[in-house]
Amino acid sequence: MPPESLRCKECRTTYPLEARYVCERCFGPLEVAYAERTNADPAELRRRIQAGPHSLWRYTDFLPVQAPPRGVLPAGWTPLLKADRLAEQLGLREVWIKNDAANPTHSFKDRVVSVAMARARELGFETVACASTGNLANAVAAHAAAAGLDSYVFIPSNLEEQKVLATGVYGGNLVKVNGNYDDVNRLCTELAGEHEWAFVNINMRPYYSEGSKTLAFETAEQLGFELPDRVVAPIASGSLFTKIARGFEEWLEIGLLQGELPIFHGAQATGCSPVATAYQAGQDFCRPVKPDTIAKSLAIGNPADGPYALDLARRTHGSIEAVTDDEIREGIKLLARTTGIFTETAGGVTVAVLAKLAARGEINPEDRVVAYITGEGLKTLDVARGTFEAWEIEPTLQSFEQAAERVVAVA
Ligand SMILES: *Cc1c(COP(=O)(O)O)cnc(C)c1O
Ligand SMILES: [Zn+2]
Numbered sequence: 001m002p003p004e005s006l007r008c009k010e011c012r013t014t015y016p017l018e019a020r021y022v023c024e025r026c027f028g029p030l031e032v033a034y035a036e037r038t039n040a041d042p043a044e045l046r047r048r049i050q051a052g053p054h055s056l057w058r059y060t061d062f063l064p065v066q067a068p069p070r071g072v073l074p075a076g077w078t079p080l081l082k083a084d085r086l087a088e089q090l091g092l093r094e095v096w097i098k099n100d101a102a103n104p105t106h107s108f109k110d111r112v113v114s115v116a117m118a119r120a121r122e123l124g125f126e127t128v129a130c131a132s133t134g135n136l137a138n139a140v141a142a143h144a145a146a147a148g149l150d151s152y153v154f155i156p157s158n159l160e161e162q163k164v165l166a167t168g169v170y171g172g173n174l175v176k177v178n179g180n181y182d183d184v185n186r187l188c189t190e191l192a193g194e195h196e197w198a199f200v201n202i203n204m205r206p207y208y209s210e211g212s213k214t215l216a217f218e219t220a221e222q223l224g225f226e227l228p229d230r231v232v233a234p235i236a237s238g239s240l241f242t243k244i245a246r247g248f249e250e251w252l253e254i255g256l257l258q259g260e261l262p263i264f265h266g267a268q269a270t271g272c273s274p275v276a277t278a279y280q281a282g283q284d285f286c287r288p289v290k291p292d293t294i295a296k297s298l299a300i301g302n303p304a305d306g307p308y309a310l311d312l313a314r315r316t317h318g319s320i321e322a323v324t325d326d327e328i329r330e331g332i333k334l335l336a337r338t339t340g341i342f343t344e345t346a347g348g349v350t351v352a353v354l355a356k357l358a359a360r361g362e363i364n365p366e367d368r369v370v371a372y373i374t375g376e377g378l379k380t381l382d383v384a385r386g387t388f389e390a391w392e393i394e395p396t397l398q399s400f401e402q403a404a405e406r407v408v409a410v411a
Helices: 042-050 056-062 084-090 109-122 135-147 161-168 181-194 205-210 213-222 239-253 274-280 306-315 325-339 345-359 377-384 397-410
Strands: 003-008 030-034 080-082 094-099 127-131 150-156 173-177 230-234 263-269 319-323 368-373
Touching: 030 205, 042 056, 042 213, 056 109, 056 213, 080 213, 084 094, 084 325, 084 345, 094 213, 109 127, 109 135, 109 205, 127 135, 127 181, 135 150, 135 161, 150 161, 150 181, 161 173, 161 377, 173 181, 205 239, 213 239, 230 239, 230 345, 239 263, 239 306, 263 274, 263 306, 263 345, 274 306, 274 319, 306 319, 319 325, 319 345, 325 345, 325 377, 345 368, 345 377
Parallel strands: 094 368, 127 150, 150 173, 230 263, 230 368, 263 319
Antiparallel strands: 003 030, 080 094
């Protein structure tokens, strides 16, 4: 299924596979179009995949690159864990956690950056850049270091300190912008017109977004080439959410999977929920908002793929829900205490939405549900502060026994 062209999602005009992202005719977004795979043998495809490396490059046949890049940080092939204790708490039968915190820079952004950067190198770029809500900054800085490319990473100045430190450590140019993500993105769009840089999520966006399909491929392969019934995934720009569906659809079309597209539930934070708000209001476009939430990695007030995310939730009879900062903290705790996985605030959003849907009886208890955990808790440590109390004792037996008595008395 070789990549054939870039194609406008709105008017279908095609363009060569270059660093471009908007249609010159209608200003619609461009995406990668593939040559139709005639008489592909699913069994043969499956064998090719299974013989591939334990990284997202086992799916190179379905990605917009000519060949997997060599000598780079391998991303993907993260664990899919059956979360029985979580399922029991939620009154569900089968819940799986796709733990994408287990990537080289601890978020799903390693996938999209891998693909965008591989294509950027094929196109001859020597400098990569991005506008980031945090995790993308980590991933671009790290993958640029691994490939020996120059990097420019632009972040809003109010990001979590852990994410800033975990980016700066790789070297590269780190630029803090006094403004929110949408301001950073606007600035980078202007810069992309001035410099010969590959902005992974701007002029390389059609390639970048294809990386998220690998989350669907892996999930299906790890389930034994079967589909889940339902998916819960976070929405920032809506790219991840819609491309998971695209991945399942591609494998359905070529016969690698049987059945129907799963039901898709999108998850946002109330403090930045333009897509959930449009969903509830029955609208098919999003009104931009000013973000104010602890889920900073999802804080995009003007989501580029909002309309496509709305369409996906509606046509699969799913939904898009929003949860408060307190519910996000509860979601993080629930996941940690039932699975041993400590996720960042975005994962808290996803788990809190899953819990809310289950409590409302909106999930058939027999369904096989996959929840996408997209980032690592150590990057948003502050939210754990004040949620528990440690014992403080002297290094003596007596002191320990006294503390134990106090704790028992209180409990
Ligand atoms: C970027 C990000 C997302 C989703 O991003 P989209 O723009 O919707 O593709 C989800 N979770 C985390 C942790 C992220 O960093
Ligand atoms: Zn167009």
